[in-house]
Amino acid sequence: MANAVEEKTLCDDDIRYEKERWFSHTASVVFGLFFVFVGVPIWWRTTTVYRADLPYSEIQQAFNAIPNLRIDLEFVIGSEEVDPIAAARFGEVLQETFARMNNVKGFVSVKYQGTVRLALQQELQQLNALTSEELDSFPGDSGEKYVFYLVRRLKAKVTLPYINNRRQIFLALPSGKSDYVIPQAEAVCEELFRPAALSRSFQVVHGEPINDKELLRSLKFDPTYTVVFSLLVSQPDQVLASWDMSTAVPEYLYDLQTALSDYVDIKVKSQVLYYEVLPIQPKKEENKGYYYMTPKDMPHLINPVEARLGSFVDTNPALNFIVYVPTREQYPLHLHDEQGKKVLANSFLVPRWGGFYIYNVNTTADSYPVVHQVDMEQVFSELIPQLRSLLGIAPISESKILQQPTVRTDSFSHWEIDQWLRQRTVENIGTTTHALYSLSNLVQNIRNMIINDNISEQVKDSVAAVQQSHRLLTRGAIHEAFLASKEALISAEKAFFDPSLLELLYFPEDQKFAIYIPLFLPIGIPLFTSTLAAIKWFRGKRTDQQKEKED
Incomplete structure (x- = not known):
C-alpha cells in the first residue's frame, strides 16, 4: 500500500515537472519569437534614418x-x-x-x-x-x-x-x-x-x-543685398560734417534700384560714426603740402573700422561704403597708387566688401567746429561705380572696339x-x-x-x-x-x-555598436540560449513520443 502511494506521488511530481518544463520552454520560445518578429522590427523602424x-x-x-x-x-x-x-x-x-x-x-x-x-x-x-x-x-x-x-x-x-x-x-x-x-x-x-x-x-x-x-x-549673387553707407567723422569738435542721405538715395540710387527691381532687392541704410580715427598715420608729401597713404596701407584701414559697422544686424549680404572725413592734422589726405602718383578719385574698392572714400573738408576757419554739409553728388559719383562693380555690372569704360554714349553711372542701358x-x-x-x-x-x-x-x-x-x-x-x-x-x-x-x-551627421556607425551592444547583449544571450534549449527540448520530446508509439 505504501509503495503504491509513493509511486503515485512520484508520478504526480514527474507530471508537474514536465508541465513546468513545458511552460518554461514555451515561454522561452514565445519570448524569442516576440523578440525576433516584434521587437527587432520595432527597433529597426524606430532607429532607421x-x-x-x-x-x-x-x-x-x-x-x-x-x-x-x-x-x-x-x-x-x-x-x-x-x-x-x-x-x-x-x-x-x-x-x-x-x-x-x-x-x-x-x-x-x-x-x-x-x-x-x-x-x-x-x-x-x-x-x-x-x-x-x-x-x-x-x-x-x-x-x-x-x-x-x-x-x-x-x-x-x-x-x-x-x-x-x-x-x-x-x-x-x-x-x-x-x-x-x-x-x-x-x-x-x-x-x-x-x-x-x-x-x-x-x-x-x-x-x-x-x-x-x-x-x-x-559679390556672389543673392536675392537681397543690404548697402550700408557710413560717414566717419574723426573730429566732430573740429569738423562737424553731416549728410542728407534721405534725399540723396532717391536721387542717385533710384535708377539703379529700379533697373534691378525685378531681379534683386537692394536695401539701403546709413549711419554717422564719430571719433573714428584711422589706425595708420599718413605720410606727408613735403613738396606739395598734403598727406597721403600708399596701397600697402589700405588693407589695414578696413579691419579696425569694420568692428564699428555692425550696428545693422542683417542676414543679407552687406556692401559697406565708408566716407571718411580726415582730422584737422591730416588735411588734406590723398591716396597714392603703386607708382607713387596721386589717385584722382581718392577712393579704393575692397573686393566683395565695399568701398572707401576720403572726403576732405577745409578745416581753416576762425572758429570751431566747422559745420559742413557733405556734397552728395561728389560722394555718389565715386561710390556708385564701385557699387556697380561689386554687384557684378560691367563698368562703363571706353572700349577700343565699341563706342558707347556718355551716361551717368547711376543709369543703365538695356x-x-x-x-x-x-x-x-x-x-x-x-x-x-x-x-x-x-x-x-x-x-x-x-x-x-x-x-x-x-x-x-x-x-x-x-x-x-x-x-x-x-x-x-x-x-x-x-x-x-x-x-x-x-x-x-x-x-x-x-x-x-x-x-x-x-x-545625425556627427554620429558615426562605430558609435552605434558602443550603444547597442551593452543594451542588447545582456538580453540577447540569455534569450538566445533559452530559446535554443527550448527548441532542443521540444524536438527531443517529439522524438520520445514517436518511439513510444512505435513500441
Whole structure:
C-alpha cells in the first residue's frame, strides 16, 4: 500500500515537472519569437534614418549640362547701293561666320542666330537724318533682339561701331564692301556678349580653379543685398560734417534700384560714426603740402573700422561704403597708387566688401567746429561705380572696339542689364548644380544623413528650375532664364543648408555598436540560449513520443 502511494506521488511530481518544463520552454520560445518578429522590427523602424528619394540621375545630368545661350541678331543694310542679291550674298557669309563662332568650345556655349534685310525707305530717311542727340533714341522696338544698322554715313558725329542705350548697334558700311562689316560684327559680338567671360564664370562657380580678378571682385549673387553707407567723422569738435542721405538715395540710387527691381532687392541704410580715427598715420608729401597713404596701407584701414559697422544686424549680404572725413592734422589726405602718383578719385574698392572714400573738408576757419554739409553728388559719383562693380555690372569704360554714349553711372542701358543677366544666370546655374551635386554625394556617402520630405521637394524644385533655365537660354529668353535660375539657386541653398541634415551627421556607425551592444547583449544571450534549449527540448520530446508509439 505504501509503495503504491509513493509511486503515485512520484508520478504526480514527474507530471508537474514536465508541465513546468513545458511552460518554461514555451515561454522561452514565445519570448524569442516576440523578440525576433516584434521587437527587432520595432527597433529597426524606430532607429532607421528617414531618407526621402532624391533625383540622383537628374542631378548628375544637370551637373554635366553646359549652358547654351542663344543670341538673336538682325542686320539691317541701310544703303541704297546694296541690291537684294548682294544682301543675300552678305547673309550667306554672315551665316558661315556664325557657324564658325558657334563651334568655339568652352564651358558655356553661345549660339548666334542672325537675319539680314534691306532697310525700309522710312528707315533710310531716318538714318540719313540722324543727329548725335537722336542716335540714342532711334525708333524701333527690337525686343530682346540686337539690331545692327549698316550705314554708309551718319550725320551724327560719332565713331563707328557705336551702340546706343538700347540694343541698337551702328556699323560703317563702305561703298560696295559689305564683307568689310563681318570682322567688325564679330569683334562687336565678342565685346558685347563676352563668351570667354561667361565660360570663366561658369568654371569658377562649378568648382574649377581659376584666377580672375574681375570675378573675385563682385559679390556672389543673392536675392537681397543690404548697402550700408557710413560717414566717419574723426573730429566732430573740429569738423562737424553731416549728410542728407534721405534725399540723396532717391536721387542717385533710384535708377539703379529700379533697373534691378525685378531681379534683386537692394536695401539701403546709413549711419554717422564719430571719433573714428584711422589706425595708420599718413605720410606727408613735403613738396606739395598734403598727406597721403600708399596701397600697402589700405588693407589695414578696413579691419579696425569694420568692428564699428555692425550696428545693422542683417542676414543679407552687406556692401559697406565708408566716407571718411580726415582730422584737422591730416588735411588734406590723398591716396597714392603703386607708382607713387596721386589717385584722382581718392577712393579704393575692397573686393566683395565695399568701398572707401576720403572726403576732405577745409578745416581753416576762425572758429570751431566747422559745420559742413557733405556734397552728395561728389560722394555718389565715386561710390556708385564701385557699387556697380561689386554687384557684378560691367563698368562703363571706353572700349577700343565699341563706342558707347556718355551716361551717368547711376543709369543703365538695356544691353548692360542683358550682360548682367547673362553673367548671373550662368553663375546661378553653376552654383546650383554644384550645390546639388555636392549634396547628392554627401547623401550617398553618409548613410545616416536624414533626408526629410521638404528637402526632397526643394531639390526636385531646384532641378526642375535649372532645367527650365536651360530651356529658356536656348530660346534666347534671358530675363525669364535668370528668374528660373534664381528660383533654382534659392531652393538648392535651402536644401543644402537645412539644419535637419546635421542631426545625425556627427554620429558615426562605430558609435552605434558602443550603444547597442551593452543594451542588447545582456538580453540577447540569455534569450538566445533559452530559446535554443527550448527548441532542443521540444524536438527531443517529439522524438520520445514517436518511439513510444512505435513500441
